[in-house]
Amino acid sequence: MKKILTIGEVLVEIIATDRGNGFRSAVPLVGPFPSGAPAIFIDQVGKLGHPCAIISAVGDDDFGWVNTERLKTDGVDISGINVIAGGTTGSAFVRYREDGSRAFVFNIRHSACGTIELTDAAKQLVAEASHLHVMGTSLYAPSVIETVLSSMHAIKARGGTVSFDPNLRPEILNSPGMREALQSVIAETDLFLPSGDELYLFASARTEEAAVQELLAKGVKAIVLKQGAAGATYYDAKGSLTRPSMKVEEVDPTGAGDCFGATFVTLWLEGETPQTALRYANAAGALAVTKTGPMEGASSRTEIDTFLAA
Ligand code: ATP
Ligand code: MG
Numbered sequence: 001m002k003k004i005l006t007i008g009e010v011l012v013e014i015i016a017t018d019r020g021n022g023f024r025s026a027v028p029l030v031g032p033f034p035s036g037a038p039a040i041f042i043d044q045v046g047k048l049g050h051p052c053a054i055i056s057a058v059g060d061d062d063f064g065w066v067n068t069e070r071l072k073t074d075g076v077d078i079s080g081i082n083v084i085a086g087g088t089t090g091s092a093f094v095r096y097r098e099d100g101s102r103a104f105v106f107n108i109r110h111s112a113c114g115t116i117e118l119t120d121a122a123k124q125l126v127a128e129a130s131h132l133h134v135m136g137t138s139l140y141a142p143s144v145i146e147t148v149l150s151s152m153h154a155i156k157a158r159g160g161t162v163s164f165d166p167n168l169r170p171e172i173l174n175s176p177g178m179r180e181a182l183q184s185v186i187a188e189t190d191l192f193l194p195s196g197d198e199l200y201l202f203a204s205a206r207t208e209e210a211a212v213q214e215l216l217a218k219g220v221k222a223i224v225l226k227q228g229a230a231g232a233t234y235y236d237a238k239g240s241l242t243r244p245s246m247k248v249e250e251v252d253p254t255g256a257g258d259c260f261g262a263t264f265v266t267l268w269l270e271g272e273t274p275q276t277a278l279r280y281a282n283a284a285g286a287l288a289v290t291k292t293g294p295m296e297g298a299s300s301r302t303e304i305d306t307f308l309a310a
Contacts, residue, residue: 001050001051001269001270002051002130002131002160002269003051003052003053003128003129003130003131004042004045004050004051004052004053004129004131004132004133004265004266004269005052005053005054005055005125005126005128005129005131005132005133005151005155006038006041006042006052006053006054006055006132006133006134006135006138007038007054007055007056007116007132007134007138007144007147007148007151008036008037008038008039008054008056008113008116008134008135008137008138008144008148009036009037009038009039009056009090009108009113009137009138009140009144010034010035010036010038010039010054010056010057010058010064010067010081010089010090010113011035011036011039011063011067011089011090011091011092011106011108011111011113012031012032012033012034012035012063012066012067012089012090012091012092013031013032013033013034013035013091013092013093013094013254013293013294014029014030014031014032014033014091014092014093014094015029015030015031015033015093015094015095015252015292015293016028016029016093016094016095016096017029017030019095019096019097019098020095020097020098021095021097021103022095022103022105023093023095023103023105027095029093030292031293032062032063032066032091033066033292033293033294033295033296034066034067034070034071034293034294034295035067035092035255035293035294035295036056036067036090036113037135037137037138037165037167037258038054038056038133038135038137038138039054039056039067039071039295040255040258040259040262040294040295040298041133041135041165041258041259041261041262042054042071042076042133042262043070043071043074043076043262043295043298044258044259044262044263044284044298044299045076045262045265045266046071046074046075046076047074047075047298047299047300047301048262048263048266048300048301049075049300049301050266050269050270051077052075052076052077053076053077053078053079053080053125053128053129054071054076054077054078054080054081055080055081055116055118055122055125055126055147055151056080056081056082056113056116057081057082057083057084057087057112057113057115057116058081058082058083058084058087058089058090058112058113059083059084059086059087059088059089059111059112060083060084060085060086060087061087061088061089063088063089063090063091064083064087064089064112067081067089068081068083070295074298077125079121079124079125080119080121080122080125082112082116082117082119082122084112087111087112088107088111088112089111089112089113090106090107090108090111090112090113090114091106091107091111092104092105092106092107092108093105094254100253102254108140108141109140109141109175113144114141114143114144115141115143115144116141116143116144116147117143117147118147118150118151122147126151126154126155127154129151129155129160130155130158130159130160130161131155131160131161131162131163131265131269132151132152132155132160132161132162132163133162133163133164133165133261133262133265134148134152134162134163134164134165134185134189135165135167135258136164136165136166136167136168136178136182136185137167137168139175139177139178139181139182139185140175140178141175142176142177145177145178145181148181148185149181149184149185152184152185152188153188156188161190161191161269162185162188162189162190162191163189163190163191163192163193163261163265164185164186164189164191164192164193165193165194165195165257165258165261166182166194166195166198166201167195167198167257167258168198168201182201182202183202186201186202186215186218186220187218187219189219189220190220190221190222191220191221191222191223191224191264191265191268192215192220192222192223192224193223193224193226193257193261193264193265194223194225194226195225195226195227195228195257196225196226196227196228199211199212199223199225202215202218203215208225212235212240216235216236216237221236221237222234222235222236222268222274223235223236224261224264224278224281226257226260226261226285227245228245228253228256229245229250230244230245231243231244231245231282232245232260232278232281232282232285234274234277234278236274241274241275241278243278243279243282244282245282245285245286246282246283246286246307247286248286248287248289248290249290250289250290251289251290251291251292252289252291252292252293252294252297253288253289254294255288255293255294255295255296255297255298256285256286256288256289256297257285258288258294259284259285259287259288259297259298259299260281260282260284260285260288261281262284262298263277263280263281263283263284263285263304264277264278264280264281267280267281279308280304280308283299283304283307283308284298284299284304286307287299287303287304287307
């Protein structure tokens with residue numbers, strides 16, 4: 001089976017339990033939950049029982065432990081997570097506003113994963129991987145950009161594939177070098193997984209159909225457009241396929257895109273049809289929103305099958 005690799009931030013997430021605008025006064029909190037978009041993605045791949053690994057860095061603190069224990073338990077190869085003595089694991093505080101949008105306070109660039117370099121163990125993972133998943137959020141610091149781009153070039157040069165979820169947060173869009181790095185990644189992307197308006201990040205067209213054609217002409221082989229509670233649409237050179245989302249009670253939408261993406265990528269690499277991959281990914285995304293905590297809603301194949309059968 002094709003081993004799936006991702007590279008990027010490992011964080012804990014701490015969530016305000018009431019809604020409101022940001023963190024300018026004391027609010028009740030719950031956490032730490034294991035988090036970081038690439039970590040959530042790879043945890044979902046691990047729960048599906050597919051070989052996978054992550055390259056990252058954490059501190060030798062409880063926040064790092066919360067993540068490494070969860071990822072290991074769920075089947076992720078964590079040999080590429082550098083545990084930095086005296087380092088501090090990254091964190092994200094999130095509070096939902098009344099309108100459902102999210103306010104974040106991030107500590108990423110100055111945390112342990114502010115620097116991600118290729119250790120010997122990480123180089124070994126790059127050598128073994130046949131697929132790399134890139135999260136746009138992970139292009140937040142120069143060393144991380146260099147590690148992602150050099151690994152991507154190595155994996156592509158061997159005939160491997162790349163999937164890419166821009167996953168952009170306005171809070172980090174202006175990180176130094178991020179915009180250029182995003183362009184390098186889209187140029188080598190096989191499977192593109194934007195959410196909503198992220199479809200237009202790398203296209204001059206302003207309609208969905210024209211943007212899709214422009215991306216396919218650039219060499220992207222397939223696109224899956226995530227539309228939250230409205231479901232998702234798959235596009236390739238042969239046409240398109242839309243599936244509505246599955247009815248669930250939304251408790252916490254964070255991580256839905258990552259669980260959806262991980263499930264789609266895994267089934268796509270396993271040779272399933274786009275129909276089947278989309279069906280399972282929609283189920284994984286729906287299950288993800290039913291739990292508080294970004295990684296808490298990742299599900300096993302059996303859980304997805306049971307949910308689909310119900
Ligand atoms: P993230 O916040 O994790 O970055 P995203 O914006 O990348 O999310 P979304 O479009 O929000 O991704 O969600 C991904 C998929 O999860 C959707 O296409 C859908 O299949 C499923 N999903 C999301 N929200 C819901 C919901 N409220 N009910 C059912 N399914 C949902
Ligand atoms: Mg997303």
